[in-house]
Amino acid sequence: MLIVQKFGGTSVKNLERIRSVARRVAKTKEEGHRVVVVLSAPAGDTDALLKLAAEISDQPDPRECDSLLALGEQKSVALLALCLKASGVACISLNAHQIPILTDKEHGRARIVSIGVERIFKELEAGQVVIVTGFQGITEDGDVTTLGRGGSDTSAVALAAALKASLCEIYTDVDGVYTADPRVVAEPKLLKKISYEEMMELADSGAKVLQTRSVEVAARHRVPLTVRSSFNDNPGTEVVPEDASLEKILVAGVTLNTQEAKVAIRRIPGGAGVLTRFFAPLAEAGINVDMIVENLSEDGTTDLAFTVAKVDLRKTLALSEATAKRLNAVRVEAASDIAKISIVGLGMRTHAGVAHQIFQILADLNITVQMVSTSEIKVSLVVAAEEAPEAVKALHKAFRLDHAK
Ligand code: ADP
Ligand code: ASP
Ligand code: MG
Numbered sequence: 508m509l510i511v512q513k514f515g516g517t518s519v520k521n522l523e524r525i526r527s528v529a530r531r532v533a534k535t536k537e538e539g540h541r542v543v544v545v546l547s548a549p550a551g552d553t554d555a556l557l558k559l560a561a562e563i564s565d566q567p568d569p570r571e572c573d574s575l576l577a578l579g580e581q582k583s584v585a586l587l588a589l590c591l592k593a594s595g596v597a598c599i600s601l602n603a604h605q606i607p608i609l610t611d612k613e614h615g616r617a618r619i620v621s622i623g624v625e626r627i628f629k630e631l632e633a634g635q636v637v638i639v640t641g642f643q644g645i646t647e648d649g650d651v652t653t654l655g656r657g658g659s660d661t662s663a664v665a666l667a668a669a670l671k672a673s674l675c676e677i678y679t680d681v682d683g684v685y686t687a688d689p690r691v692v693a694e695p696k697l698l699k700k701i702s703y704e705e706m707m708e709l710a711d712s713g714a715k716v717l718q719t720r721s722v723e724v725a726a727r728h729r730v731p732l733t734v735r736s737s738f739n740d741n742p743g744t745e746v747v748p749e750d751a752s753l754e755k756i757l758v759a760g761v762t763l764n765t766q767e768a769k770v771a772i773r774r775i776p777g778g779a780g781v782l783t784r785f786f787a788p789l790a791e792a793g794i795n796v797d798m799i800v801e802n803l804s805e806d807g808t809t810d811l812a813f814t815v816a817k818v819d820l821r822k823t824l825a826l827s828e829a830t831a832k833r834l835n836a837v838r839v840e841a842a843s844d845i846a847k848i849s850i851v852g853l854g855m856r857t858h859a860g861v862a863h864q865i866f867q868i869l870a871d872l873n874i875t876v877q878m879v880s881t882s883e884i885k886v887s888l889v890v891a892a893e894e895a896p897e898a899v900k901a902l903h904k905a906f907r908l909d910h911a912k
Contacts, residue, residue, distance in 0.1 A: 508540045508541070508672075508673040508674065509540070509541045509542075509543070509631070509670055509671070509672045509673055510535060510540050510541070510542055510543070510672060510673060510674045510675075510676065511542075511543045511544075511545060511663050511664075511666050511667040511670065511672045511674070511675045511676070512531070512532060512535065512542060512543070512544050512545070512663075512676045512678060513544075513545040513546070513547075513641060513659060513660065513662070513663035513675070513676065513677050513678060514528050514544070514545075514546055514547065514678045514737055515547045515550075515659065515660075515677070515678065515679045515680065515737075516547045516548060516549060516550035516551070516552070516553075517550045517679070517680040517737075518547075518678050518679065518680065518737035519546055519547060519548075519549050519550075519583045519586075519587070520549050520550045520551075521549065522586070522590075524737075525583070525586050525587050525590055526590050527737070528544075528546075528587060528590075528678075528737065529587060529590040529591050529594065529596070531678075531737070532544055532587075532591065532596070532636055533591065533594065533596045536596065536636055541631045542636045542637075543627060543631070543636075543637045543638075543639060543666060543667075543670065543672070544584075544587065544636060544637070544638045544639065545638075545639050545640075545641045545659055545662050545663040545666060546580060546583040546584050546587060546638065546639075546640065546641055546659065547579075547580060547583065547641050547642065547659040548578075548579020548580050548582065548583055548642070549579065549582065549583060552578075552579035552582070553576055553579050553642075553656075556575050556576050556578060556579060557572075557576065559575070560572050560575055569614035569615050570614050570650055572614065572615065573614045573615065573617075573643070573650070573651050573652050573653045574651050576642075576643075576653050577602075577603075577640070577642070577643045577651045577653060579642075580602075580640035580641055580642050580643060580659070581602055581640055583640070584600035584601070584602070584638045584639065584640050585600050587600065587638050588600035588638050591636060591638075596636060597633075597634050597635045597636065598635050598636035598637070598638055599630050599635045599636075599637060599638065600638040600639075600640075601626070601627075601630075601637060601638065601639050601640070602639075602640050602643075603639065603640050603643045603644045603645060603651075603662070604644075604645040604649075604651065605626070606622060606623050606626055606627065606639065607622075607623050607644070607645050608622050608623075608639075608643070608644040608645065608662065608665075608666075609621045609622070609623075609644060609645060609646070609647060610644030610645065610646060610652045610654070611646070611652075612646050612648075612650070612652070613652070614650075614652055614653070615652075615653060615655065616653075616654070616655040617644055617646075617652035617653065617654055617655075618654070618720075619644060619654070619661065619662075619665045619724075621669075622665060622666060622669040624669050624670055627639075627666075627670060628670075639662070639666065640662075641658065641659025641660075641662040641663060642654055642658040642659045642662060643658075643662075644662075654718075654720070655718070655720070656718075657715055657717075657718035657721075658718055658720075659718075660677060660717050660718040660720075660721035661718050661720045661721040661724060663675055663677065663721070664721040664722075664724045664725045664728075664730050664732065665721075665724050667725075667728075667730045667732075668724060668725075668727075668728035668730050672730070673731065674731050674733065675725070675730050675731065675732050675733070676733045676735060676743075677717065677721075677732065677733065677734045677735070678735060678736065678737035679716060679734065679735075679736065679737065680736070680737070680738070681716065681736060682697050682735065682736045682739070682741050682743060683697050683698065683733075683734045683735055683736070683741075683742075683743035683744030684697070684698050684701055684706065684709070684714070684716055684717075684734050684744040684746070684760075685697055685698065685760070686698065686758075686759065686760045686761065686903065686908035687760060687761045687762070687763075687899060687903050687908065688713075688714060688762070688763065691763050691896060691899055691900075692761075692899060692900055692903050692909075693900075694909055694910040695903065695908065695909075695910060696908055696909070696910045697744065697910075698744050698759065698760070699742075699744065699745065700744065700745045700746075700747050701744060701745075701746055701747070701759055701760075702746075702747060702748065702749040702759075702853060703722055703725060703726035703746055703747070703748060703749070704726070704749060704853065704884065705759045705760070705851050705852065705853055705884065706722045706746050707719060707722040707723060707726065708849070708851040708882075708884060708885045709759070709760050709762055709849075709851050710722055712762040712764060712847070712849035712851065712885065712887065713762040713763055713764030713766070713847070713849070714760065714762045716734060717734065717746075722746065725746060726748075729748065731745075731747075732745070732746040733745050733746070734746065749853065756852060756853075756854055757852050757854035757855065757858055757861065757906065758850055758851065758852035758854065758855075758861075758906040758908065759851055759852045759853065760850075760851050760852075760908070761848065761849070761850050761851075761899055761902050761903050761906070761908065762848070762849045762851070763846060763847075763848055763895055763896070763899050764846065764847040764848075764849070765846045765847075765892060765895070766816055766817055766818075767797060767798075767814040767815065767816060767817060767845065767846075767847050767889075768814065768815060768816075768817045768820040768841060768842060768843040768845065769812060769813070769814050769841065769842045769845050769877070769878070769889060770812065770813055770814075770815065770820070770823055770824060770827055770839065770840070770841050771810070771811070771812040771839070771840045771841075771842075772785065772810070772811045772812070772827060772831050772836050772838075772839050772840075773810055773836065773837045773838050773839075773840070774804075774808040774809075774810065774836060774837035774838075775808055775809045775810070775811060775831065775834050775835075775836040775837075776807070776808055776834060776835050776836070777807065777808075777809065777834070778803045778807065778809050781801070781809045781811065781834070782799075782801060782811070784830055784833075784834060785811060785827060785830050788826045788829075788830060789815075789823060789826055789827075792822060792826060794815055794816075794819045794822060794823055794826075795815065795816065795819070796813050796814070796815055797813070797814045797815065797816075797847070798813060798814045798847070798878050798880045798887060798889060799811075799812075799813045799880075800812045800813070800878050800879075808837075812877075812878060814845070814847065814878070814889065817843060820841060820843065824839065824841055827839055844891060844892045844893070845877065845889050845890070845891065845892055846889070846890060846891075846892045846895035847887055847888070847889050848887065848888050848889075848890060848895060848898055848899055848902065849885055849886065849887040849888075850865060850885065850886045850887075850902060850906070851884060851885045852884060853884055855883070855884050855885070855886070856883055856884060861886060862879070862881060862886050864905070865886055865888070865902060868901055868902055868905045869888075869890070869898055869901075869902075872894075872897060872898065872901055874890055874891075874894045874897070874898050875890065875891070876888045876889070876890060877889040877890060877891075
């Protein structure tokens with residue numbers, strides 16, 4: 508079998524951890540498999556590099572930032588190759604540009620365009636373990652790019668798709684995908700299986716155990732994907748196509764996202780065209796708007812509220828204030844002390860009333876819901892940040908997701 512094994516930051520945090528990765532990789536090879544390894548930077552390295560750049564400038568040059576950020580993964584692959592070679596395992600480390608993993612030119616959030624598989628197959632044929640830098644690529648002009656935070660997951664899945672691997676294993680610091688972030692809920696249940704679609708919604712709503720784009724790629728190319736721990740041999744969670752083997756549960760998981768902020772614009776004269784006036788400049792600036800609530804009052808004015816990533820708040824406020832002034836809106840408000848909670852499950856397609864159940868649970872706790880949005884398999888709500896952990900725990904329990912039932 509050809510297996511892609513990806514190890515995240517905590518799994519390659521120090522030499523001891525890298526040696527343990529080397530043992531696992533060597534064992535997989537001994538079992539007769541061809542192995543391609545994808546590595547993240549050691550935990551904390553990417554943050555440290557970002558901090559350095561931030562010390563130099565508020566808005567560091569994106570191209571140079573990518574050259575800097577790519578270093579962490581380069582260090583990991585070289586160290587793993589040294590460890591494997593020291594124990595007699597044939598291997599070769601390759602940086603993304605040596606493969607090449609071609610991307611578009613969007614520095615900091617580049618998308619993979621194509622992967623050259625010839626070199627990898629050649630090395631595998633020669634009996635080598637191939638160790639590849641995650642998180643990065645190269646443009647057709649030869650510039651280094653990065654794929655956005657958590658991007659090594661996407662590198663691994665894209666490589667597995669390009670190589671038509673039998674399996675892509677994502678090794679991390681938890682046993683797999685849980686019904687909630689173990690850092691937020693004390694006893695979440697480990698999911699044996701989850702559908703691509705639910706996993707995509709969970710990841711997109713804040714479950715950063717997988718980068719959203721990696722799940723999109725896995726779903727599109729039907730890559731068999733497993734999330735498991737690098738600290739033990741437990742089987743982990745399989746991410747699979749939706750089929751009859753999936754338990755028919757109403758809710759698969761609950762997420763908490765504290766990385767968004769809310770902007771509200773009060774009493775904007777007029778109705779038609781208001782949304783596009785506000786959102787056009789944001790789109791132009793590359794700012795992603797998430798939840799949107801609009802209300803047209805009887806007096807003909809519109810109230811508009813939406814959320815954006817906290818990192819985009821300053822820019823969003825400046826742009827929104829300019830639009831609000833042009834349109835004679837009464838005022839613009841911003842709040843960073845909010846959190847978004849999402850409840851995800853395929854069962855919602857066929858069960859009515861989940862939103863109502865959620866509102867009831869929160870009402871019983873006297874928690875105010877500030878914004879709501881629903882999709883076929885997800886309900887998202889914005890609440891005050893300080894009330895969010897309690898809300899997540901209550902929802903997790905009410906939908907019977909607690910391990911200790
Ligand atoms: P890696 O460095 O291995 O890529 P990440 O920190 O990116 O690891 O992702 C693993 C983390 O994701 C876990 O430590 C956990 O706190 C967090 N996480 C959030 N939601 C979930 C979830 N539903 N299931 C499992 N882990 C989750
Ligand atoms: N090192 C990168 C990050 O910290 C990519 C990854 O870990 O997946 O975001
Ligand atoms: Mg990660």
